[in-house]
Amino acid sequence: MALLMEKGAEPQTESELADLDAISALKESAALELKEEGNKYVKMGKKHYSEAINCYTRAINQKALSDTETSLIFSNRAHVNLLLGNYGRALSDSEEAIKLSPTNLKAFYRAAKASLSLNKLVEARDFCEKGLNQNPDNVELKKLCELIDSKISERQQHEAQVSKALTAAKGLVSAIEDRGLKIGKAMFQELTGLKKPILDKDHILHWPVLLLYAEVMSSDFIEDFYNSAPLPWDKENVYTRDSIELYYEAGSGVCLSKKEIISNFLQGTVASHLETYGDDETDAVKSSSKGMASVGEGGSKWVKVNERRTLHAVLREPKFVIPGIPGLSP
Structure with a gap:
């Protein structure tokens, strides 16, 4: 049976191949169920955010989904981390989501929001621009980009005042x-x-x-x-x-x-x-x-x-x- 195979060994029989396919299907099904369960916890409110993160983490650890699907789960976990104020984790999750799927607009938006909250304005502007390059009409990214530009302008003015005083x-x-x-x-x-x-x-x-x-x-x-x-x-x-x-x-x-x-x-x-x-x-x-x-x-x-x-x-x-x-x- 495939479950008894040594690590790294290749399946030799049709039975072993069938077992592996069945295991893969079970893990994929479990990952999708965990994703949906996590989404439900998010809708239930802040008291359940930690449970949502746990579900998303378990879904990712199944390593059974496509890059695009896994990217969505990383992006979902980034969203919850943003809501909890875990901006460093939110940025890390967003970056992982972008690596897996460079067309994931929500990941770019959440990466920009996390960077902004961490006062990484240049990085935040870069995430916005990359997202808008894919979809120039995205309203949320446009608004966020305007906010970031305003913050950058404020920082430049402050730095100029500091330089003048020094x-x-x-x-x-x-x-x-x-x-x-x-x-x-x-x-x-x-x-x-x-x-x-x-x-x-x-x-x-x-x-x-x-x-x-x-x-x-x-x-x-x-x-x-x-x-x-x-x-x-x-x-x-x-x-x-x-x-x-x-x-x-x-x-x-x-x-x-x-x-x-x-x-x-x-x-x-x-x-x-x-x-x-x-x-x-x-x-x-x-x-x-x-x-x-x-x-x-x-x-x-x-x-x-x-x-x-x-x-x-x-x-x-x-x-x-x-x-x-x-x-x-x-």
Whole structure:
């Protein structure tokens, strides 16, 4: 009997051939029944999806159906996996269905949907195009293709914004390096938020400055030094331009590396999630060992600002580590 034949042996008698034909027919019948049973489970709702997948898997494992029929079962299983959110499995099943039957439009559609859900937009677009090449009038594929194109456009716009923010941050760091300035950890973000210097088209750095009034436990954030309007809280007009002196704290803080400064400047932008910054990575590693040393080995002290000097000259003082943005105390 064929059931007792050794593995790999060829049937020798008509009886053995008949037995093999009968076994093949039984397996084919079982596979088709399992397919239909799986379809019924799908119609019964989400609670029965796992049973549907089990039926489809058993049908495939019979290895008794034609490539076209097996392709349909893989496509059906992909459909259920999509409904369950198993997008990786859905994509794998769809790809198997396409291999077995390159004309299976549902497989292309489900492969595209799975790829889209996995954020594989290029692959999703490719599956749509291949499906539409076979049937240009397929409405579902057309709609899905339009959605994917929209997502691709959104991604390109986002990438352009990220690139612009990163370029701006690198430009700031380069300008700061050229001027010999030292940047430390931001100390006053609860007062200033994520404010940072601005590099204009003429390569001029514009620094916001925080004034800290220790006597009255208040502060003033200055973005334009030419604005000399009186302080709204200074009712007695004590803090006038002619009556105050400015001081900065020297010898405190730790210089940040280039990589750390770029990361700080990217805060609050669309590029804040970046962990690597391209060509500057090597430079950042090299500079970090030097930058981690404090310039305040002899302790910190408050130094009076010579008002005849520019802000740029003050910021370049050897022991002045800018705490994110300059902070001065009247």
